[in-house]
Amino acid sequence: MTKLPHFKLIIFFYFSLSYSFTQNFKFMSTKQADQCDGIECKTYDKFSFKSNYLDCSNDPGTTLFDELTFDLILPPRAFITSQELLMNVSTYYDVYSPPTKFALLINNNPTQFTISAETWNDQCESCVIKKTFILSPFGNTFINGTNSMKLTGYSNLVCVSEIEITIVYRILYPIITRIIPSLGPIEGGTNVSIISKLMYPEYRYLCCFDEECSPMLPAKEEVGTCLSPEGLKKGDSFISVRFRDFGIDEQYLVNKDIVFTYYNITLVNASIIENVGRYYLMVGCEGMVTTEGALCKITDKENSLNSTILKGKVQGGNVICIFPETFNIEEEEGKIYLITISINLIDYCKQQLEFVIHDDSPHESRSYLTVVVVVIFGVLLVGVVIGFLIFNKAKKKTEDGEYINPDEVVLEEIMGSGSYGDVYSALWRGQEIAVKLIPTKNMLQDSVLQFTKEVQLMKKLRHPCVLQFFGSGTDANFILIAMELMRRGSAHTLLMNKTLPINWERRLKMLKDAASGMFYLHSLTPPIIHLDLKSHNLLVDDNWKVKVSDFGLSMTSIEGLHSNSVCGTLAWTAPEMLKGKPVSTKADVYSYAIVMWEFLARADPYPDIPRFHLIEKVGEIGIRPDIPQNNHIAYCELMQRCWETRPEDRPDFSEILVCLDEFIKEETNKNLISETPSLYEEDEE
Structure with a gap:
């Protein structure tokens, strides 16, 4: 017998968990058995062929029925995933013969196999057919190292001309x-x-x-x-x-x-600014990219060993770092520093700016200008806050129902966070309400204006599917907004809780509530564009009624036509906003499409795409969330229309409401006809 083990390495690429590799070992008979020609074999079976060498289990001293050995060499950490035995086999069989059975002993562990009657031709011994025998990788398996294998016949004769072992293994x-x-x-x-x-x-x-x-x-x-x-x-x-x-x-x-x-960052200028008694170093840069943290390194020019690292952050094209509380600008006057920055907290820019703290220094004059601007900004801020306080006090004196006295509000538990503040459940004059508290300490002017804008907007909104505004008030530490209490929290929290059954009809009704609230906003004069519509801002009460909330980023359609800023949450933001183009009410329709997807998939959109890549992938490339397999064909068609790239191709909320009514009616009729829920529904407890 000639034993011909040879290694044939075949590479398959699996992009999920591992690479798959194959090793083959082949053994061939040396005993002649030339009794037939190839034509007879083909007549028997088109897959049969003649073999000139054949070992049979009833012949003493046959080589393929002796112990066969081979060495399997696996790389470290590899594991066998499949084993196959390919044999050119024949056997004597007629209607009076029992089934042909044989055992394969792998390292002395037997596994029994049976050859079906159809395999055999009882007229020609040398006619063979290829037959594959699958070996379980979890049973008698080959090992890393020397392996032995032996064939043993149990019943009827089995003859073999060739054996090929295929072992597949993987490396994670x-x-x-x-x-x-x-x-x-x-x-x-x-x-x-x-x-x-x-x-x-x-x-x-x-x-x-x-x-x-x-x-x-x-x-x-x-x-x-x-x-x-x-x-x-x-x-x-x-x-x-x-x-x-x-x-x-x-x-x-x-x-x-x-x-x-x-x-590739270039340092342009540096200045020191003061805010609320603290000093900040502001370094202007070109080529800035988005990052979560930054460092400023200031080195004494006369003593290079004297360096200080300041923590900071990136804001627009600037890195702003805060000096320690012990920093005294008067003591530092006239000193020369070399300044550089790091925005990955490891590498510092090779470029250094020379910065002089001195009265007649050009950098210092720029710093003075910044301080003047900050002072003016602070005066305006104080004026806005004082004006707001006076305004609310005046409303209190006139007993206007929109003023909420903070002393009458008893906070209970925190429910979540909204724009610029935390939201609590609370008691006010015996009524359960929700309260948003906005800290006034270190509050910037744009925050005050944003809050004032949100209050003024909520005051005039009246709709069953828009969160009701009760009033606002202030004390020494907080600005307070009192709103309707929605005990079930946000739709996002409910959808992400997979243990909570929400059947399809209920989801459609919740979406209809949201669309109804948005239709109301878009029907105002001028229309209100929400700009931050997402499941987080859809609140749900005890009766599963959904109301649109959080108007901190909203603007009128007139403002939207002149706006080219990106706001809202990126995964829900319309492509035209991501590109910095003016927006219309159709931007909210796109956001609503992503909400529809959330209600369908009960998952967060784009979980595997980094946030800073969404602008490119959604705005420029035009990707959308993968639609899960489901039976809601018309629903998915509406959803895809709502997230069309061109705003003019999207429907408005009046059309969306008509479609949702049809979906709800169809679902209700379906549930009345059959008490058995659809395959794609979840039963509600």
């Missing part, structure tokens, strides 16, 4: 969960920590920024370190990890969905 690849930091300068050299799962120390990994790869330095388990390469253009780069299998040089790609952002 690392899954990158996040990177720190997620951005760095285009000069490269940023130490990027790759945090992942299933990163094995036995493997060699490469860290790739797009197609440029370098060795990964393992720092500790499940964390590796890579240096960002130099010379890449400003913008996003996809980070992936590659690994090499043992014994081969080919690289295998892992996931490629983590984004690293390159920036």
